[in-house]
Amino acid sequence: MRVDKYLWCIRYYKTRNMVTEACRKNQITVNGQVAKASREVFPMDKITFRKDQITYIVSVLDIPANRVGAKLVDIYRKDETPAETFAHLELLKLSKEHYRKTGTGRPTKKDRRDLDEFGFEVDDE
Known part of the structure; x- marks a missing residue:
């Protein structure tokens, strides 16, 4: 097949x-x-x-x-x-939610600079 x-x-x-x-x-x-x-x-x-x-x-x-x-x-x-890959994905989701709650709108310029400093990527959806 x-x-x-x-x-x-x-x-x-x-x-x-x-x-x-x-x-x-x-x-x-x-x-x-x-x-x-x-x-x-x-x-x-x-x-x-x-x-x-x-x-x-x-x-x-x-x-x-x-x-x-x-x-x-x-x-x-x-x-x-490996189970660690699924755990890593969950940690990634939690770390994104820790900084900004879902549904709070787009990040400001200051928020973006702070996130870039830490190395996080932000989705503009």
């Missing part, structure tokens, strides 16, 4: 087009080699990809026939992503 179809089938990406874009950006590797979307995946392969600031490591256990339900995903893959 193709790597883009596999990652779509086990519900890491919402669409196959999103997986294809990640492959074009060299964010997906299979057994340590950068993979194209058409790369074939076999059982016991190790897929590494970066999504939402987390580097996931997934081992292929079996190949699904088509997209599977969320409860059946563990039959086809083994998630080897």
Whole structure:
């Protein structure tokens, strides 16, 4: 099965087009080699990809026939992503909320300078 179809089938990406874009950006590797979307995946392969600031490591256990339900995903893959990466993401979220509460508007120039001093990035959304 193709790597883009596999990652779509086990519900890491919402669409196959999103997986294809990640492959074009060299964010997906299979057994340590950068993979194209058409790369074939076999059982016991190790897929590494970066999504939402987390580097996931997934081992292929079996190949699904088509997209599977969320409860059946563990039959086809083994998630080897370290727990520290998820903890680091939570800490990052908490550190951003500590300085400015969500929904308080855009930061002022002084706020931006203070944040740049500490090395934080601010989203203007």
